[in-house]
């Protein structure tokens with residue numbers, strides 16, 4: 001079974017749209033082969049990544065949008081979140097598990113994403129930056 005596109009949603013960089021994103025993605029994920037025990041994990045991951053795309057990628061500029069695409073094949077589901085920003089260096093992001101960061105209230109999104117997904121990568125595209133996340137089924 002080749003990688004097949006299940007759907008795509010584009011929203012402005014306004015956190016009020018996170019509920020709509022959640023609705024859209026949860027419906028689609030339930031149609032995949034992903035075990036139901038993983039559906040909530042993937043919903044958390046999408047919410048963290050879309051939030052990062054809105055806040056850090058697009059600086060909450062409502063004229064800039066975030067695209068969410070879902071794909072699936074027999075081995076994994078793939079989620080691609082695209083913003084209109086210049087990207088960043090994931091290796092320069094402070095590790096929230098270091099002593100000096102433990103009490104900080106933010107900086108945990110990427111750690112959660114990496115723990116809940118099986119493959120995570122970043123790609124610079126013409127109009128912005130993508131985070132590409134796979135979860136094995």
Ligand SMILES: Nc1ncnc2c1ncn2[C@@H]1O[C@H](COP(=O)(O)OP(=O)(O)OP(=O)(O)O)[C@@H](O)[C@H]1O
Pocket residue numbers: 048052053056057083085087088093105106107108109110111129
């Ligand atoms: N799409 C993105 N574009 C640009 N920078 C990003 C993007 N996603 C993450 N980053 C950078 O990586 C850092 C870590 O992201 P992470 O989600 O772990 O923490 P946070 O967003 O700062 O806080 P939290 O998610 O816990 O509220 C961000 O502070 C930001 O500098």
Ligand SMILES: [Mg+2]
Pocket residue numbers: 048051052107108109110
């Ligand atoms: Mg974040």
